[in-house]
Amino acid sequence: MRWQIKENESLKEKVFYTVPDGGPALFVFPRQGYNKKYAIFSTRYGSIDHAFRWNDRGQEEEIVLPDGVAHFLEHKLFDDEEGNVFDRFAYYGASPNAFTSFTHTTYLFSCTDFFAENFSLLLNFVQTPYFSEESVAKEQGIIQQEIRMYQDNPQWRGYFELLKALYARHPVRNDIAGSVESISKITKDILYKCYYTFYHPRNMAIFVTGDLEPDDVLKLVEKSLTGRSFPPFNLVQRLYPEEETAVNQREVTLELSVSQPLLNMGFKDTYSHLTGRELLARKLSTELLLEMIFGQSGPNYTALYEEGLIDEQFSFGFTAECSYGHTLLGGRTENPEKLHERLLIAIDETKKNGLATESFGRQKRKMRGEVLKSFNSLEFIANNYLAHYFREVDFFEILDILENISIKDLEKRLHTHLLEEQHAISIVYPLKNGR
Amino acid sequence: MISLKSKRLPVNTGIHLLPTSKFKTTLVSVSLQQVLNRESAAQTALLPAVLKRGTKQYPTLRDLEIRLEELYGATLTADVVKRGERQILTFSLEVINDKFAPGENLLQQGLSILKEVIGTPLLENGGFHKDYVRQEKEQLAREIQGLVNDKVNYALERCVQEMCSGERFGVYKYGSVEELQPITSGGLYDYYREILRGNPLDIFVVGEVDIEETFSLIRETFDFGRSSEPVKLPPVRVECVPERVSYEEEKLPVNQGKLTLGYRTNLSYSDGKYLDLLFYNGVLGGFPHSKLFQNVREKASLAYYVFSRLEKHKGIQLIGSGIEVKDYRQALDIILQQVDAVKKGQISREEMENTRRGIINRLKIIGDSPYSLVGYYLDGLIGGRPEERTEELIQKVERITKDDVVAVAENIHLDTVYFLRSTDEEEGGAN
Structure with missing residues (x-):
């Protein structure tokens, strides 16, 4: 049997997995009753992979590239000799898209009809680069406007200022799209070099979901691989500069056209490499802990809300990637300095008073329900499945990993991660002269 | 597509069921419609914010949240949306399907919370709880002023406001800070009672439910003493040929x-x-x-x-x-x-x-x-x-x-x- 079937009792779901000869890993998740079919094709190549060592016909070489190449490549891969592959998806009624994160790049489409045609289009355009100097130049104008749009987005700006405060060297501190200046240095040759390094089947995976037969999907993948040959995978190592344990800067501030200040607070984790169940367990236990300290049923939320220090958009979470991790929390506030102080006090109080078993049980229940709710969305399932695959864990095990977390794990996170010396803040203030 | 099984009660209330087993959850969504008016928009917008602060049985945010967490993190939302020249108070509750939590009957338990939030708010001297109203007025004022923070939406909203400055549609979905100021907890409660009595009310249920059982359950749960003389909302103004750009x-x-x-x-x-x-x-x-x-x-x-x-x-x-x-x-x-x-x-x-x-x-x-x-x-x-x-x-x-x-x-x-x-x-x- 070609398929390995991963069945999960807690979710009552199963996913079919195989690696076609010479191809990328393939996952098919049949979902009856849905009209939508959703397919994603991802490479483990994101904005943080801007320096690496590769093997160029026997010679090892170190490469450092301008920021924003992975994202630029994502835009340009839609081009082919005939123009733009968007048009052909449109012909089959599909809605194609792509996104670049810190750690991977994903190409996708959703459709209801012509699945075979659309899926073949996706497979073929991602596996067929076509870059020209002219089209690279044209894209610079478009991406410049994308960068400028984000520059006017206060949440985005506050978030990146915080990442810069947390990290001194790790490339997560750099904007995913790069800067207007860095993208002007991107050439056709750079795009080809990165393409052939990172868009190798060994570094890629496909996830397909909808009312589909796994064997039909596999046939289409095999067909797209016919006649293709891939040189050996030539990526030797991704180069992430050694990051200090300590934060880079305690506090950064900026002024923007906003009605109200914005506080972002982060706690930097100390691992330099972590994967698998351990990484996901760390995320879940940290988020349960944050929920217990800062959530709506916790001892702090109501007072902060009633004093106007936070609003409904106050949020928190833990980012768990293989090469870095951090807790982020914050939101809009009338008084960022006071909110900062109160959040630190809340953590101290929790350390003093300990964690309540009863609240822990409820938070686990809540998280279990939230995971199940999000499984209504095909996009959520597919995107998370591959993101976790690249972190070397089966996302369908999430409820089982959650079940095994104990209050001791949370205590450990409280005393080793939420440390004052490991935190930094960024504050966005309204402009002094007018809004 | 799943077809709608609807029943219209004589009190301007519609119950609409969408039975399906394809989702892992059951969603209940309640819509109460009001005409969009410059004078009342802020009042209408303030209602969901105040209502979800506390009920008679769950008087604080924390009490309410604890109850929702017990139901596997049931999602409860209350907000106001704008559709044409109407403002629609929307309350929703989403619970996971009972097959993931055997023996719980999450839908029934969730519905009783939703009913509390809509029908049995926390009261004080014949009005809403004063502190909640004051705090939510401040939060809503910041929300209205915060429109400018998102420049993409700000530009679209401003265009609409300029274009429809003399029409209902030109009113922002949360109203304005000026109209928010004079609202009192007593006045707001009277206003709420009036629209909950007569304005168009529709309840939708999506999920794996038994049709007859759910119709009765919804009818019994959402009995808010509705009037048999329903309020009819004015039609939206669509036709317009501008004299100049x-x-x-x-x-x-x-x-x-x-x-x-x-x-x-x-x-x-x-x-x-x-x-x-x-x-x-x-x-x-x-x-x-x-x-x-x-x-x-x-x-x-x-x-x-x-x-x-x-x-x-x-x-x-x-x-x-x-x-x-x-x-x-x-x-x-x-x-x-x-x-x-x-x-x-x-x-x-x-x-x-x-x-x-x-x-x-x-x-x-x-x-x-x-x-x-x-x-x-x-x-x-x-x-x-x-x-x-x-x-x-x-x-x-x-x-x-x-x-x-x-x-x-x-x-x-x-x-x-x-x-x-x-x-x-x-x-x-x-x-």
Whole structure:
């Protein structure tokens, strides 16, 4: 049997997995009753992979590239000799898209009809680069406007200022799209070099979901691989500069056209490499802990809300990637300095008073329900499945990993991660002269 | 598509069931409609905020949240949305299916919380709890002032406000800070009782439910002493031919200029020709293959985003884009050329077919999300086509011709050009 079937009792779901000869890993998740079919094709190549060592016909070489190449490549891969592959998806009624994160790049489409045609289009355009100097130049104008749009987005700006405060060297501190200046240095040759390094089947995976037969999907993948040959995978190592344990800067501030200040607070984790169940367990236990300290049923939320220090958009979470991790929390506030102080006090109080078993049980229940709710969305399932695959864990095990977390794990996170010396803040203030 | 099983009670209340086993959750959504008015918009917007602060049985945010957590993190939301010239109070509750929590009967338990929030608020001296009202007034004022923080939406909203300054539709969905100030907890409660008694109320349930049982359960749960003399809301004003185009310009310290165009289509969702308008919008700017994206972004590289979209009940079309301030004239020219091209019938066979398939695709996936199902049928209720299924719309879309598209284009008129620009540049600008 070609398929390995991963069945999960807690979710009552199963996913079919195989690696076609010479191809990328393939996952098919049949979902009856849905009209939508959703397919994603991802490479483990994101904005943080801007320096690496590769093997160029026997010679090892170190490469450092301008920021924003992975994202630029994502835009340009839609081009082919005939123009733009968007048009052909449109012909089959599909809605194609792509996104670049810190750690991977994903190409996708959703459709209801012509699945075979659309899926073949996706497979073929991602596996067929076509870059020209002219089209690279044209894209610079478009991406410049994308960068400028984000520059006017206060949440985005506050978030990146915080990442810069947390990290001194790790490339997560750099904007995913790069800067207007860095993208002007991107050439056709750079795009080809990165393409052939990172868009190798060994570094890629496909996830397909909808009312589909796994064997039909596999046939289409095999067909797209016919006649293709891939040189050996030539990526030797991704180069992430050694990051200090300590934060880079305690506090950064900026002024923007906003009605109200914005506080972002982060706690930097100390691992330099972590994967698998351990990484996901760390995320879940940290988020349960944050929920217990800062959530709506916790001892702090109501007072902060009633004093106007936070609003409904106050949020928190833990980012768990293989090469870095951090807790982020914050939101809009009338008084960022006071909110900062109160959040630190809340953590101290929790350390003093300990964690309540009863609240822990409820938070686990809540998280279990939230995971199940999000499984209504095909996009959520597919995107998370591959993101976790690249972190070397089966996302369908999430409820089982959650079940095994104990209050001791949370205590450990409280005393080793939420440390004052490991935190930094960024504050966005309204402009002094007018809004 | 899952078909709607509806019952209308004599008290202006509709119960609509969408039985399906495809989701892992059951969603209950309650919509209470009110006409959008400059004088009452802030009051209406304040209601969901105050109601979800506490009930008689769960007097604080914390009490309420603890109860929801016990039900596997049931999601309870309360907000106000704008549909045409109506403000709709929307309460929803989503619980996981009982097969993931055997023996719990989460739906019934969840419904009793939803009922509390809507029907049994925390009261004090014959009004809402004073502190809650005061705090929520402050939060809502900040929310209204916070519109400017999101420049993409700010530009679209400002264009609508300028364009419809003398109409109900020009009122922001949360009202204004000025109207918020004089609201008292007693006055607000009286206002709530009045609309809860007579305004149109609709309850939707999506999930694996037994039809007869759920009808009775919903009817018993949501018995708010409704009046048998229902309030009839005024119709939306759609027809408008502007005498001339208004050009509005606003300066803020921004990196990117936002160019927004507001059009009167003279057609709305309740009109038989609405699908032709939807098609028109698709050809012009609803998709990546549309004229706006192809010409403003792909050919001229002037923008990262450029789109057109409809407000279906009011019959307004907005075109939005983010550009360099200096490119104002060039971008505006290209946009106007595209609108003109559609009007003249310069639409290729490919543009027609791609748009047709794109629209059909969007209609077919409505049934794949409980929230979009509710949104779709709610639009049907507001637009006076309550039980129409997407299959019927798809059949009509199959038959739309280029002539149909050109025919609706003839009644579409540019009303307002709004430009949000930076404070420090000389080039460009509106005339």
